[in-house]
Amino acid sequence: MEDEKIEDIEIRLLLEALYRRYHYDFRNYAQASIKRRLRQARDRQGVATYSALQDKLLHDPAAAAGVLRFLTVQVSDFFRDPSYFKAIRETVVPHLKTYPSLKVWIAGCSAGEELHSFAILFREEGLEDRTLFYATDINQDALEAASRGIYPLDRMKAFTENYRLAGGKASLSDYYSTGYGGAVFDKSLRDRVVFSDHSLVTDAVFSEMQLISCRNVMIYFDRDLQDRAVGLFRDSLGRGGFLGLGSKETLRFSEHVGAFSEFVREEKIYQRRQA
Incomplete structure (x- = not known):
């Protein structure tokens, strides 16, 4: 129990150091x-304690980048x-x-699987030429x-079934050709995409959107x-814009729930109220 309390203190100090040194909160x-x-980052860095990990990331930006890769989830389809x-x-x-x-924001875009999914969908629905996509992540x-839009070929079977x-x-x-050891998605799918570093924790509004998709990100927030x-x-x-969340996320307990109405309840799609 005492060791666990010490670890909790170490982790709080490490996260504070990460924020003050690199502005990731x-x-x-x-x-x-x-x-x-x-714990995974500590083991990978080969140190015994979180205090040692903190010391390493404070003095070694490469080590900090390695820790960030563990702290930001990059799993999507x-x-x-x-x-x-x-x-x-x-x-x-x-x-x-x-x-x-139209302006569409893919928040927490990870390695771009969801972005490319929307780009393909909008192309098929005749919306691509009038849409600007914003793909943001802290990683x-x-x-x-x-x-780059390059994904392992062994993932294409599952992607194709989802499509x-x-x-x-x-x-x-x-929408893709083979090369570079993987499936290379058509560069034109990214012609109307702005890629940008943006944090939901510390950054502000940057444009007015008609659709925001932020899925399986907030489950990691308090x-x-x-x-x-x-x-x-x-x-x-x-007003009237749409927000899509992940299957395990909800606005039900948010202090801002009154600003939205449920549009497709079972798919966690909400609409910004007009008034």
């Missing part, structure tokens, strides 16, 4: 998740949860088609991977941080 992330990832994308296609897109121009490695279930109108293979993120989404969305 994980202090209000869910503690169970943070502990698990920091093309058309992950296909029913979500099917609902976007069938219920949200008809509303979006009434706008002369520079992830942003670089997203901007079919999401209501795809062609074949997923129409309640206060979740409220901050939802407030940011509220302020970023134009």
Whole structure:
């Protein structure tokens, strides 16, 4: 028990050091998740304690980058949860088609699987030419991977099935070629994408959006941080705009819930109220 208390103190100090030295704020992330990832980072760095890990990241930016890779989750799929994308296609897109121009924010874009899914969907629905996508993450490695659009070939079978279930109108293979040891997705899918470092924890609104998709990110936040993120989404969305969350996320307990109405309840798609 005493050792656990000491570890908790060490972790709090390490997260404070990470924020003050590099301006990445994980202090209000869910503690169970943070502990698990920091344990992996500590073992990978070959040190015995979190205090030793703190000393290393304070004096070695390369070590800090390694720790950040453990603290930021980079797991996604093309058309992950296909029913979500099917609902976007069938219920949200008809509303979006009434706008002369669109801005779509993929928050926590990871390595770009969800971004490319939306780019393909919008191309098939005739919205691509009027849409500007913002793909943001706090992990520079992830942003670089997203901007390359190259994924392992052994993942294509699952991606293709998700695409079919999401209501795809062609074949997923129409959008990629093979090369560089993987599936290289058409560069034109990224022609209207702005990739940017943005933190839901510390950064502010940067534009007015018609659609925000932030899925499986807030499950790693504590309640206060979740409220901050939802407030940011509220302020970023134009009236009548749409917000999509992950299957295990909800606005039900947020202090900002009154700003939204449930649009497709089972898929966690919400609409910014008009008034």
